[in-house]
Amino acid sequence: MADVMIVGEIIEGKLSASTTEILGAAxxxxxxxxxxxxxxxxxxxxGDAANEAISFGADKVYTIENEMFADYxxxxxxxxxxxxxxxxxxxxxxxxxxxNGMDLAPRLAFRLGSAAxxxxxxxxxxxxxxxxxxxxxxxxxxxxxxxxxxxxxQIATVRSKTMDPLAQDTSxxxxxxxxxxxxxxxxxxxxxxxKVKEEVExxxxxxxxxxxxxxxxxxxAEAFEELRELAKQLNGAxxxxxxxxxxxxVPNNIQIGLTGKMVAPTVYIGIALSGSSQHQAGMSGSxxxxxxxxxxxxxxxxxxxxxxxxxxxxxIPAFAEKCKELLSG
Amino acid sequence: MNMxxxxxxxxxxxTPAASFKIDPEAKRALVSKDKPMVISPFDExxxxxxxxxxxxxxxxxxxxxxxxxxSAKDVIKHSLAMGGDEGYQMTDPAFDDVDSxxxxxxxxxxxxxxxxxxxxFCGRQDADWDAGQVGTGIAEILGIPSxxxxxxxxxxxxxxxxxxxxxxxxxxxxxxxxxxxxxSNEIGExxxxxxxxxxxxxxxxxxxWSSSDVTxxxxxSQMLKIYIPVHEGECEIIEGETAEEAGTNxxxxxxEAKLI
Ligand SMILES: Cc1cc2nc3c(=O)[nH]c(=O)nc-3n(C[C@H](O)[C@H](O)[C@H](O)COP(=O)(O)OP(=O)(O)OC[C@H]3O[C@@H](n4cnc5c(N)ncnc54)[C@H](O)[C@@H]3O)c2cc1C
Numbered sequence: 001m002a003d004v005m006i007v008g009e010i011i012e013g014k015l016s017a018s019t020t021e022i023l024g025a026a027x028x029x030x031x032x033x034x035x036x037x038x039x040x041x042x043x044x045x046x047g048d049a050a051n052e053a054i055s056f057g058a059d060k061v062y063t064i065e066n067e068m069f070a071d072y073x074x075x076x077x078x079x080x081x082x083x084x085x086x087x088x089x090x091x092x093x094x095x096x097x098x099x100n101g102m103d104l105a106p107r108l109a110f111r112l113g114s115a116a117x118x119x120x121x122x123x124x125x126x127x128x129x130x131x132x133x134x135x136x137x138x139x140x141x142x143x144x145x146x147x148x149x150x151x152x153x154q155i156a157t158v159r160s161k162t163m164d165p166l167a168q169d170t171s172x173x174x175x176x177x178x179x180x181x182x183x184x185x186x187x188x189x190x191x192x193x194x195k196v197k198e199e200v201e202x203x204x205x206x207x208x209x210x211x212x213x214x215x216x217x218x219x220x221a222e223a224f225e226e227l228r229e230l231a232k233q234l235n236g237a238x239x240x241x242x243x244x245x246x247x248x249x250v251p252n253n254i255q256i257g258l259t260g261k262m263v264a265p266t267v268y269i270g271i272a273l274s275g276s277s278q279h280q281a282g283m284s285g286s287x288x289x290x291x292x293x294x295x296x297x298x299x300x301x302x303x304x305x306x307x308x309x310x311x312x313x314x315x316i317p318a319f320a321e322k323c324k325e326l327l328s329g
Numbered sequence: 330m331n332m333x334x335x336x337x338x339x340x341x342x343x344t345p346a347a348s349f350k351i352d353p354e355a356k357r358a359l360v361s362k363d364k365p366m367v368i369s370p371f372d373e374x375x376x377x378x379x380x381x382x383x384x385x386x387x388x389x390x391x392x393x394x395x396x397x398x399x400s401a402k403d404v405i406k407h408s409l410a411m412g413g414d415e416g417y418q419m420t421d422p423a424f425d426d427v428d429s430x431x432x433x434x435x436x437x438x439x440x441x442x443x444x445x446x447x448x449x450f451c452g453r454q455d456a457d458w459d460a461g462q463v464g465t466g467i468a469e470i471l472g473i474p475s476x477x478x479x480x481x482x483x484x485x486x487x488x489x490x491x492x493x494x495x496x497x498x499x500x501x502x503x504x505x506x507x508x509x510x511x512x513s514n515e516i517g518e519x520x521x522x523x524x525x526x527x528x529x530x531x532x533x534x535x536x537x538w539s540s541s542d543v544t545x546x547x548x549x550s551q552m553l554k555i556y557i558p559v560h561e562g563e564c565e566i567i568e569g570e571t572a573e574e575a576g577t578n579x580x581x582x583x584x585e586a587k588l589i
Contacts, residue, residue: 073502074465075474099495103477106429106462110469115430115549118461133553138458139358140342142349144558145458149550189474189508193490194501210589234589242514252515253497259454259513261496267588277346288588290579291564299346304564306586308579310572318576326584 003038003060004030005090005153007081009098010041010049015056017206018096020165022158023057025123026094027166029132032125035091038062040179042080044070054174057166062088062179071192072100076183078107083181085112090153092132094123097157105157114151121162132156140258141277141284160206161264161285198253203237205254210236211265213256213283215273216243217294217312224249227271230320233327239263239283241273257282272312275300292316330389330484332379333443334413335436335451335463336372338397338404341365342456349557356555358457368404371452375512376408377519378482379450383412385483390414392446394439396424396432402535409530410522416535417443423545429458433466434546439538440471448489449509453478464511474508480515 004026008019019039026037039058041049043065050061062084068076077100085093093108095101097119109116121144122135132154134147205211212231214224224244231238239256240249256263258281268286273279275291275298283289284303291304292312301307308315340358350359360366376393383389393408395401396419405416419439427435440449449471451464468475480499481492489504494513522530567582569575583589 071500078469099478099493102461103465103475106433106465107469107475109462110430110433110466115428116462117550119459136459137558138555139340139349140456140459142344142346142557143351143358143555145356145555146553147550148553151549189505190476191503192500193503195495196498196500198498246514246518252494258459267583274345276343277349278342288586290583292579296566301564301566302346303560303562305562306567306579306582307564308567308569308572308575310575314572315576315579318573319580320576322577322580323583323589326580326589 002089002091003036004033004092004094005038005040005088006058007093007095007101007104008039008041008049008053009096009100010043010046013047013049015049015052016096018098018158018160019053020056021160021163022094022096023053024165025158025163027057029092029123029125033091033130036060038088038090040064040081040084042069042077050176054172055168055170057172058174060175060177062177064179064181068183068185068188071195073188073190073192074103074107075188075190077104078111079183080181081108082111084179085153087179093153093155095157097159101157105155109155112153114153114155115149116155116157117147118157119159120156121159123156123158137281139277141281160262198251200237200251200254202232203235205237205239205256205261206263208237208263209265210234210267211239211256211263211283211286212236212269212271213239213241213273214244214271215241217272218244218249221249226316230316233320233324236265236267241276241279270300271316273300274298275303330382330386330448331392331446332382332389333392333394333440333446333449334372334376334379334408335449335467336376336393336395336404336408337369337455338366338395338401339369339455339457341367342370351555351557356552366400366403368407369452369456371454371456371512371514373519374514374516375450375452376411376413378479378510378512378516379448380412380520382448382482382484392417392443394436394443395419396435396439405535406530407522409533410526411520412526416533417538418535419538419543421539421545423540427546428548428550429460429462429466430549431546433463434470435543436463437467437470438543438546440467442538442543447506448482449507451509451511453511453513464509468509471509474504475510476502476504476508477511478513479510480513482510
């Protein structure tokens with residue numbers, strides 16, 4: 001029987017959040033097709049992540065464990081998945097819209113003679129054709145398009161925080177199978193020679209409950225320090241639209257949007273940013289959106305719940321002051 | 330060092346949501362008369378990446394390739410004005426409305442026709458369909474290695490050394506040549522065209538190819554529909570006598586809503 005296959009990612013020994021979301025999505029698709037879910041984990045030192053995948057919905061887990069997969073390179077990963085595809089012949093392959101997933105999906109699809117759709121926010125099975133319909137934002141999020149492909153396997157990457165994981169159930173049972181793709185490591189043309197972590201101190205942006213996000217209108221690195229203070233005070237994390245990152249006021253890894261981080265906090269406060277479609281792509285899932293902008297026509301107000309029209313340099317200090325008072329009282 | 334850069338002409342991605350419209354027949358964005366189409370921004374970063382490699386090597390040829398309508402010539406000329414050496418344009422109805430696979434396959438055919446190359450640069454993602462597949466796809470079809478989201482590319486001892494952007498940092502990768510890299514904005518601001526560059530670009534001939542020169546590939550996926558999502562809900566504007574008071578009132582409002 002064909003399966004719905006997912007390619008998982010492991011971060012510090014545990015399945016990444018997006019992997020659990022994709023397992024949830026795969027379960028639904030497999031349910032509609034009457035199929036099983038299998039997960040593939042590649043790396044060195046997979047350990048307990050295979051069982052974790054079962055507890056989040058996989059019926060079968062293929063582990064591809066070898067030094068060659070310790071670092072991601074598409075030569076190794078596409079090569080291994082090509083071999084596994086020949087054996088497992090999945091109907092569908094899903095992965096995360098992550099640095100690795102977006103690199104892997106198109107190359108794997110074209111190797112296998114099929115097609116991929118990246119950054120999907122909804123996946124459904126057409127009851128008549130049994131094909132997967134893949135919904136993805138286009139034009140930076142100004143529009144949404146639905147794609148279908150008859151070529152198998154049907155491949156898609158999934159935007160983080162758009163699908164729900166199953167509740168973890170450690171009593172679920174499943175099978176773990178070690179798979180050896182038999183690749184020749186000397187044929188690999190890419191070699192990762194160094195990895196640099198640029199971590200932001202404090203709460204992780206993607207996990208924060210409150211995000212304070214500044215835009216081009218904030219104006220300088222110094223002014224961003226004030227926003228950082230505000231974020232800290234609210235127990236949240238600092239984010240930015242792209243221009244402050246491009247200008248070097250803040251590091252690139254706090255960019256929120258289509259080509260940055262995806263956030264969906266309880267409270268998102270957008271300060272002196274216009275709310276371009278590409279920025280909204282990374283934050284429109286926030287539960288409460290608050291905007292401060294001097295331009296009443298700014299797009300961000302279109303998706304906000306609360307807003308202040310005014311100069312942030314005047315609004316924010318008073319806002320921060322009052323928050324401090326309320327939080328200490 | 331021979332380099333090929335693939336560039337695409339797109340509807341201006343800074344078009345605000347309010348003026349963004351879809352042509353339901355053509356299933357794509359309507360091009361507004363007063364907003365000219367532009368070079369897809371990451372493709373402009375790709376041109377910059379190639380020019381940086383050329384600058385560092387002190388030699389080399391940067392060839393600009395674009396598939397699109399007649400007006401795609403504008404983005405080729407723009408890239409030549411930045412410092413590109415040669416332009417190649419693919420225009421034919423058979424190249425229109427194709428999917429990422431066919432786009433990659435058509436460009437790969439054209440690249441084979443161009444012939445010799447050491448590095449191919451593409452943008453990491455186009456600003457219209459946001460597909461993010463064509464660069465890697467070309468590499469797969471040509472059978473050469475690829476690295477995506479590159480923020481620095483150098484050539485050392487016949488190999489490329491590139492930095493790839495990751496969610497929390499970056500990694501350095503050594504890659505054998507020829508290779509393809511997709512470029513991210515972290516590579517740095519694209520250079521402005523100088524007056525001299527603009528004048529030189531105006532004189533350069535662009536080679537034109539149609540589907541009789543480059544065989545058009547068949548698409549593997551179809552778009553079923555496209556629509557503009559609707560946002561429901563109202564924004565409550567918090568007022569105040571002064572901006573400061575509005576700030577204070579916002580804090581009170583968020584407390585009332587139990588958000589802080
Ligand atoms: C393919 C592609 C991918 C992209 N990916 C991303 C992405 O991931 N993330 C992202 O953010 N962008 C992305 N962009 C860029 C995006 O198109 C916009 O250019 C960007 O989001 C604009 O940032 P901004 O809102 O900060 O700046 P602007 O649009 O310039 O807005 C600045 C705002 O600040 C307001 N302002 C100025 N001064 C003050 C003041 N003193 N008080 C109050 N308000 C003030 C102004 O009214 C204005 O609304 C991408 C673009 C492309 C083409």
